[in-house]
Amino acid sequence: MPTNTKTLSSNYSGKDDSELRRGQWILEEDSLLIRYIERHGEGQWNLLAKRSGLRRTGKSCRLRxxxxxxxxxxxGxxxxxxxxxxxxxxxKMGNRWSKIARYLPGRTDNEIKNYWRTRVHKQxxxxxIDTKSREFQNMIRCYWMPRLKQKIGGKTSISSAVLNQNPTISQPLEINTFQHFTATISPPPQILVQEEINMSGTMYNLDVEKQNTEADCCTSSFIFPSEPMDMSKTAQFPECPPFYCGDNNGYDMVSFNLQESVSADSAPNFPGNSAGDCYVAENNWFDSDFFM
DNA sequence: AATAGCCCCAACCGCCTACAA
DNA sequence: GTTGTAGGCGGTTGGGGCTAT
Structure with a gap:
């Protein structure tokens, strides 16, 4: 629900009715917009802007x-x-925020875009690393996504409190948990089934057997148990099959310890630095507020 | 307590596409 | 085929809040 608590502001004095308002919306404007849409429905935004009494552009009304x-x-x-x-x-889609948003009921393209820019880009x-680089894609697929899956799994199978208190404990992932999750995701109704399969095969059409077969790509040869991750090696690997990485049996994800200290200043050549191992802080990726 | 710097996110901007006249 | 308009999309900005010093 809207949480805008702003009240009538000085620039809403009505002194100049001909001027369009810009910037933050105030409570009165929200009420006007809601009431108008309740009566007349969405669409025809320019007409709405004129008739509702709002001194906003149609675009602005639509966006709000x-x-x-x-x-x-x-x-939230x-x-x-x-x-x-x-x-x-x-x-799979790139920066097609509105398309991505269709798969997340209740989430807007703007919100997803902001998430990507603030969290993912920040990392x-x-x-x-360039977010478009293969190294980064690999990192997301073979480290970040498994960690998220792990976290999802932890809700039902692992006490997250215990894990937080024992960051050195190996954290086996319960793949079934993730399978359950993927099975519950509903693709947007307006997208044809064929497209779902082509676009996101393993996501919405999870094939366990295939997963296990393809798992070889990302086994311990990719993420070394008890060893720091050498990012220079990740670039040599073929792309991980989408979503295979749910099975991290044999991994010690925590030992995949990436130390923050190198992240910015001291590791300028991070992704392709073949001269030495590169580390990123574990905390940076999982234990911090990164995942909220 | 003050303040500088950083982060988040709502809103804006410009471009593109679809469609009607 | 051309033009005008509406709506949608992705990129960018700026203000407010939070945090570190």
């Missing part, structure tokens, strides 16, 4: 409604499930 006032808009942090879905869909920046 879709991103904030619409009753089914979800507020993205769940790990939602984050995981975003990462996967982004790997890439800290690591000195």
């Amino acid at each position: 409604w879709l991103n904030y006032l619409k009753p089914d808009v979800k507020r 942090n993205l769940s790990p499930e939602e984050q995981l879905l975003i990462l996967d869909l982004h790997s 890439a920046r800290h690591l000195n």
Whole structure:
């Protein structure tokens, strides 16, 4: 629900009715917009802007409604499930925020875009990696997404409190948990089934047997148990099959210890630095508020 | 307590597409 | 085929809040 608590502001004095208002919406404007849409429905935004009495552009009204006032808009942090879905869909669709948003009921393209820019881009920046680079894609797929899956699994099978208190404990992932999750995701109704399969085969059409077969790609040869991750090696690997990485049996994800200290200043050549191992802080990726 | 710097996110901007006249 | 308009999309900005010093 909207949480705009602003009241009538000085720039809403009505002194100059001919001027369009810009900037933050106030309570009165929200009420006007909601009331108008309740009576006349969505659409015809320019007409709405004129007739509703709002001194806003049609575009602005549309945006305010879709991103904030619409009753089914979800507020609050993205769940790990939602984050995981975003990462996967982004790997397949790129910056098609509105398309991605269709797979997350109640979430807007704007919200997803902001999530990507603030969280994902931030990490890439800290690591000195281009988000479009293969290294970063691999990192997302073979480290970040498994961690999210792990977190999702932890809700039902592992006490997250215990894990937080014991960051050195190996954390086996219960793959079934994730399978259950993927099975519950509903693709947007307007997208044809064939497209779902082509676009996101393993996501919505999870094939366990295939998963296990393809698992070889990302086994311990990719993430070394009890060893720091050498990012220079990740680039040599073929792309991990989408969503295979749910099975981390044999991994010690925690030992995949990436130390923050190198992330910005001291590791300028991080992704392709073949001269030495590169580390990123574990905390940076999982234990911090990164996943919320 | 003050303040500088950073982060998040709502809102804006410009471009593109679809469609009607 | 051309033009005008509406709506949608992705990129960017700026203000407010939070945090570190």
